[in-house]
Amino acid sequence: MEVISLIKSVMGCMKTLADLIEKNIERRDSLAVGLISMKNYLQILIDIEGRFKRKQLQLAPGMQLQLQELAFDIDDFIQALWVPGPCRSFFLAAVGLDSRPRLIQLIDDFKDRIKSLIEELPKSFEPMPPPTGGTSTLASPPSSTRAPISYAREVDLVGIQGPKMEIKELLSPHVEPHRGTLSVISIVGCSGSGKTALARTLYEDDAVTKDFDYKAWVVASDHIHAGFLNKILEEVIPTSLLGRISQALQRFLNMILQVVRLSPARWSTSEAVQHFRKDKRYLVFVDDMERVTPWKDISNAFRGNVMDSRIILSTIVPSVARARSCGRPGSYMYTMKGLDKENSRRLFRTKFWQDDGYSAEDEVDLQDNDVDIITKKCDGLPMALISTAKYLRQKGPDPTIKDFKQVSQELRDCLACRETSSSEDFSAFAEMRKALVEPYENLKHGEKECLLYVSIFSHGHQTATNSLVRRLIAEGLLPRDDDVAKDQQLIVGDVRECLRKLMDHSMIEPVPIRNYTNVAKRCRVHSIMLEFTIKIAVSRNFMSLIHEDKALHSRTGKVRRLTVQSSSLVRGTTRPEGMDLSVLRSLAIFKSRILDFEECKLVRVLDLEGCTGLTKEVLDNICGLLLLRFLSLRNSDTKELPENVKELQCLETLDTRGTLVEKLPVEVIMLPRIAYLFGKFELTNVDNKNRDKVAKFLSEKRSQLHTLGGISVHETPCLEIVVDVVHHATKLKKVKVWYKEAPSSTVPATCIPEPIPGDRNLVHTGLESTLKKRSIDPDPCMDLDSVSVDFNCVPNTFLDFLKTGGTISAIKLCQGFGTLPKTAELKQVSNLKKLHLFSTGRKSDELSQLQHLHCLQYLKLAEDVDGLWNHVFHVKAGGFESLIWLCFEASKLPPIMIDEGAMTLVGSLQLLSPALRGVSGIRHMSNLREVILHRYATDDTVKGWKKFVEGHINRPYVERQQA
Structure with a gap:
C-alpha cells in the first residue's frame, strides 16, 4: 500500500498495543510511553509529507523505500510482541522472559531512525509528474495537435x-x-x-x-x-x-x-x-x-x-x-485472442526484417527454437512481438541465441524503464510502455498493490478468484481506516471490487473469458503485464522472486514477500546470497523444495499448493508460525495435520483440498479468527469436555466462521457439532457437508428411502431441520447464503427444502432424495440463484418443473444412473425467466425442447455428454453466446454443432469444456 497509508496503519497498531500495555501489564509504563513517543514522531513525518504534497511535490523513490522499510520493521516489532488471542498476551519468546531493557532499547533505536528521517525528509521531494490522461476510466480530451493515426495494411x-x-x-x-x-x-x-x-x-x-x-x-x-x-x-x-x-x-x-x-x-x-x-x-x-x-x-x-x-x-x-x-x-x-505459435513466429520474423533496407538474400534465417525464447514471453500479444522484434534488430541483423536470451531477460527493464539517461535504447518499447505504464499510474492506491501482488504467480498460472480474495485480505493490502471497524463481508466486497476494476482495465484476465457475464471463477495475468509488474514490484521491494536458478530482490536484502518457482536455490536452510528471510511476511512455493521455517517467524501468508516434502516435522514447524493468517496446503502431499494446528490463533484461512488429510482437531473450529475452512475431514477430539467448550464458544458469539467448506460426518457427536455450528455461528454463510458412509442397508439410487425409526433418523434429519430453520430466521445476521450436502445414500427428504422461502441463494445437492415441490410452491421461492443437483434419482421431465423458479440464474443437473433421462426436458414460454447458465451432465442427455419465449437470458448452454443430440428450439434462446461440449467430444461433433448454430441470430461460439 502507499507508504503513508502503511505508516498510518502501523500507528493504529502501536496505539492499540500501548493502550493494552497500560491497561493490563504491570510495571510496563516505560514501554507504553516509548510506543506513544514513536507514534508522535511518525505523525511529524506524515505532517511534513502532507505539507509538501499540497505544493504538488512527491517523495522521491529512495525516500519512499526508506519509509516503507521503517514502517515494516516497526510493524514486525509490534507483531512479534503481541499475538492477539483469547488472553491477549505478550509473545516474548524471541527476546527472553525479562525483556524490558531490550525492548526499550529497540524503541529508542526506532526513534533515532525516525528523527534522522525527519531531518532528511524536506530534501527528498520532487515535482509530481503531469497527469497522463490514460485510458483507465476517463476519456482523454480532444487534441487539435494530435498527429493523424496511421493504420497498418x-x-x-x-x-x-x-x-x-x-x-x-x-x-x-x-x-x-x-x-x-x-x-x-x-x-x-x-x-x-x-x-x-x-x-x-x-x-x-x-x-x-x-x-x-x-x-x-x-x-x-x-x-x-x-x-x-x-x-x-x-x-x-x-x-x-x-x-x-x-x-x-x-x-x-x-x-x-x-x-x-x-x-x-x-x-x-x-x-x-x-x-x-x-x-x-x-x-x-x-x-x-x-x-x-x-x-x-x-x-x-x-x-x-x-x-x-x-x-x-x-x-x-x-x-x-x-x-x-x-x-x-x-x-x-x-x-481478442493471442496469436498461436506459428503466427507469433511469423509476425516476429516479419517485423524483424521490416523497413531495414535489406533484400531477401541478406536475411538470416531465424531458427524456431531461438524465436520461441521470445514468443513464449510475448504470449501471442501482437504489440509485444513487434516491440521485441524491433529491439532485437537494434543488436544487429544476425542475432545469436545469446542475443535472444538477453532480450528475453531484459524485457522487464524495457517495459518498466522511463526515458532516462540510460545508454540502452528502449525506444522500440515506447508504445508498449504507454499501454502499460499510463493505465498503471492511473490506478488508485490499493488497486496498484493488488495488481503487483499477482506477480507472485508464474507465467500462465490460473488462480481461483475466491482464493485470491482471501489472500489479499490476509495480506491487508487495501487501504483501510483503522478508526472504522469493518464487517468481514464489507472487506470481501472491497477486495472483489478492486479485482473487478483490474479486470475491467484488462490488466487481469478472467479465465475462461465469458462474454455473457462478468463472473470469473479463475484469473491470470498476461505474460507481458506480468513482466512489467514483476519489475515494479521488485524495485519497490514489494516482493522478491526466485525462478529456476535466478533470484530477483531489492538492494535492501530484506525479503518481505517471496515466491519460489521451479527452483532449488531455496531448500532447507539454503538461501541465495544477500536475501534475509527473517522478516518474511508472505511465501508462495510452486514446484520447488520446501525450506526450513525456523527463522521465518513473521510469516502471515503461506501458500504451498502442489508442493511435496511436507513431512510431519515440516508441518510442526509451520504450526509454530504464530502470526500465520492464510495457509494453503491444497493438492500437496500432506497426509495429516499435527495437533498443534490448533495453536494458530491468528489463522483466518485453512485449505487442505486435494490432500489426504482426513482429520481435524475440533479446537480449530474455536480459533478466534478462523473464517474459511476447506477440505474433507472429520472432527477429532470430540469428547464431552470439548463439546462443552464449543457450545460455550458459539453461545458467546465469538465465532468468525464464514465458510465451513468440508466436514465429513459419520458418528453422532461429530454431526451434532456441525449442527451446533450451523445453528449458532452468526457469521456463517456457506456450509458443505459429506456423509462419510451410507447406511449398511443402502437403497437403489432410483428409489426414495423410507424413514429410519429412532434416534438415528433424528440425527440424520437434524442437519436438514437446522438448515431450514437457519434459512428462515428473521434475524438478518443469521442469513445463510450457500448449502452443499452429499448424503451418500443416507435417507433424507432434502429436495423438499426447495419450497422454503428462505435466504439461501445457492444449493448443491448430491443424492438428496424426495419429490420436487409443487409448481405453486416453486413459484414462491424468491432468493435461490444457484442450484446444482447431482444424482437425485429424478426423471428429466420432473426436473423440467424447476423452470418455475423465477429467480434462478445458474442450474446444473447431473445424473449417473442410465435410463432416468429418457423423457423430454420441456421448457415452456416464460420458463427459467432469470436463468443465464444451464448445464446438463450425464452419459446420455435427455431430449431438450425449448418453446418461444423461454430461457431468453441464457448466455451459456453446457452439454456435457459424450453422446450428444440436438436441442429443439435453440433459436428461441435470443441471448445465447456459447455452447460448451464435453471435453471428449469428437472433432466431427464440434463441427456439427458449429454448423447447427450458424442459423442462430447471435452465432454463439462452440468449444469443448476446459480440463
Whole structure:
C-alpha cells in the first residue's frame, strides 16, 4: 500500500498495543510511553509529507523505500510482541522472559531512525509528474495537435483472417423477427491485442461494406460528449462509387464556405438524429470506446432505422462491451485472442526484417527454437512481438541465441524503464510502455498493490478468484481506516471490487473469458503485464522472486514477500546470497523444495499448493508460525495435520483440498479468527469436555466462521457439532457437508428411502431441520447464503427444502432424495440463484418443473444412473425467466425442447455428454453466446454443432469444456 497509508496503519497498531500495555501489564509504563513517543514522531513525518504534497511535490523513490522499510520493521516489532488471542498476551519468546531493557532499547533505536528521517525528509521531494490522461476510466480530451493515426495494411497483418471472417458473417442482414433492429458487435481486448487493426480491415474491405449504404469511422476518445454524434455524421461516407463522388463534391463546397467564413451547418443532438435516414443501412465503427461515450444519443439516432444497421466498437473495457452487446438480439461480443505459435513466429520474423533496407538474400534465417525464447514471453500479444522484434534488430541483423536470451531477460527493464539517461535504447518499447505504464499510474492506491501482488504467480498460472480474495485480505493490502471497524463481508466486497476494476482495465484476465457475464471463477495475468509488474514490484521491494536458478530482490536484502518457482536455490536452510528471510511476511512455493521455517517467524501468508516434502516435522514447524493468517496446503502431499494446528490463533484461512488429510482437531473450529475452512475431514477430539467448550464458544458469539467448506460426518457427536455450528455461528454463510458412509442397508439410487425409526433418523434429519430453520430466521445476521450436502445414500427428504422461502441463494445437492415441490410452491421461492443437483434419482421431465423458479440464474443437473433421462426436458414460454447458465451432465442427455419465449437470458448452454443430440428450439434462446461440449467430444461433433448454430441470430461460439 502507499507508504503513508502503511505508516498510518502501523500507528493504529502501536496505539492499540500501548493502550493494552497500560491497561493490563504491570510495571510496563516505560514501554507504553516509548510506543506513544514513536507514534508522535511518525505523525511529524506524515505532517511534513502532507505539507509538501499540497505544493504538488512527491517523495522521491529512495525516500519512499526508506519509509516503507521503517514502517515494516516497526510493524514486525509490534507483531512479534503481541499475538492477539483469547488472553491477549505478550509473545516474548524471541527476546527472553525479562525483556524490558531490550525492548526499550529497540524503541529508542526506532526513534533515532525516525528523527534522522525527519531531518532528511524536506530534501527528498520532487515535482509530481503531469497527469497522463490514460485510458483507465476517463476519456482523454480532444487534441487539435494530435498527429493523424496511421493504420497498418491488411497484407502486413498476421492471424487476422479468422477473426475477420467470423465478424464478417455477423454483418449479413437479419431474418425476422429481429430484422430492423440496431445490432452492436463489440471487439474487446487489452492494449496491443489488435482490436483496432481488426476493425480497420473490416472498414476498408469493400466486400465487407458493400451490403451497407453508408459507413463511418470515429475514434471515441478523441471527441467530447457534445460533438460525438456530429462527428459520426461528418465521417459518414457512401459505400458506392457514385455516392463517394457526390460526397466529395459536397465536402468541396464546405471548404469554399469555410474560406468565405460561412461555416457548414452544425446540428444539435435532436437535429442530428434526423440525418440518419430510416431507409438506409449504416455501418459505424467506434474505436477506443470508453464509459463516457454518449451511447444513449447513438441509440436514439438509429431508433427509427429499420434496415439492420450495425455498430462495431472496440474497447479495452469488458463491462462496456457487455453493456453494449449482451442482451441485444443479433449483437455479439468478440474477445481478442493471442496469436498461436506459428503466427507469433511469423509476425516476429516479419517485423524483424521490416523497413531495414535489406533484400531477401541478406536475411538470416531465424531458427524456431531461438524465436520461441521470445514468443513464449510475448504470449501471442501482437504489440509485444513487434516491440521485441524491433529491439532485437537494434543488436544487429544476425542475432545469436545469446542475443535472444538477453532480450528475453531484459524485457522487464524495457517495459518498466522511463526515458532516462540510460545508454540502452528502449525506444522500440515506447508504445508498449504507454499501454502499460499510463493505465498503471492511473490506478488508485490499493488497486496498484493488488495488481503487483499477482506477480507472485508464474507465467500462465490460473488462480481461483475466491482464493485470491482471501489472500489479499490476509495480506491487508487495501487501504483501510483503522478508526472504522469493518464487517468481514464489507472487506470481501472491497477486495472483489478492486479485482473487478483490474479486470475491467484488462490488466487481469478472467479465465475462461465469458462474454455473457462478468463472473470469473479463475484469473491470470498476461505474460507481458506480468513482466512489467514483476519489475515494479521488485524495485519497490514489494516482493522478491526466485525462478529456476535466478533470484530477483531489492538492494535492501530484506525479503518481505517471496515466491519460489521451479527452483532449488531455496531448500532447507539454503538461501541465495544477500536475501534475509527473517522478516518474511508472505511465501508462495510452486514446484520447488520446501525450506526450513525456523527463522521465518513473521510469516502471515503461506501458500504451498502442489508442493511435496511436507513431512510431519515440516508441518510442526509451520504450526509454530504464530502470526500465520492464510495457509494453503491444497493438492500437496500432506497426509495429516499435527495437533498443534490448533495453536494458530491468528489463522483466518485453512485449505487442505486435494490432500489426504482426513482429520481435524475440533479446537480449530474455536480459533478466534478462523473464517474459511476447506477440505474433507472429520472432527477429532470430540469428547464431552470439548463439546462443552464449543457450545460455550458459539453461545458467546465469538465465532468468525464464514465458510465451513468440508466436514465429513459419520458418528453422532461429530454431526451434532456441525449442527451446533450451523445453528449458532452468526457469521456463517456457506456450509458443505459429506456423509462419510451410507447406511449398511443402502437403497437403489432410483428409489426414495423410507424413514429410519429412532434416534438415528433424528440425527440424520437434524442437519436438514437446522438448515431450514437457519434459512428462515428473521434475524438478518443469521442469513445463510450457500448449502452443499452429499448424503451418500443416507435417507433424507432434502429436495423438499426447495419450497422454503428462505435466504439461501445457492444449493448443491448430491443424492438428496424426495419429490420436487409443487409448481405453486416453486413459484414462491424468491432468493435461490444457484442450484446444482447431482444424482437425485429424478426423471428429466420432473426436473423440467424447476423452470418455475423465477429467480434462478445458474442450474446444473447431473445424473449417473442410465435410463432416468429418457423423457423430454420441456421448457415452456416464460420458463427459467432469470436463468443465464444451464448445464446438463450425464452419459446420455435427455431430449431438450425449448418453446418461444423461454430461457431468453441464457448466455451459456453446457452439454456435457459424450453422446450428444440436438436441442429443439435453440433459436428461441435470443441471448445465447456459447455452447460448451464435453471435453471428449469428437472433432466431427464440434463441427456439427458449429454448423447447427450458424442459423442462430447471435452465432454463439462452440468449444469443448476446459480440463
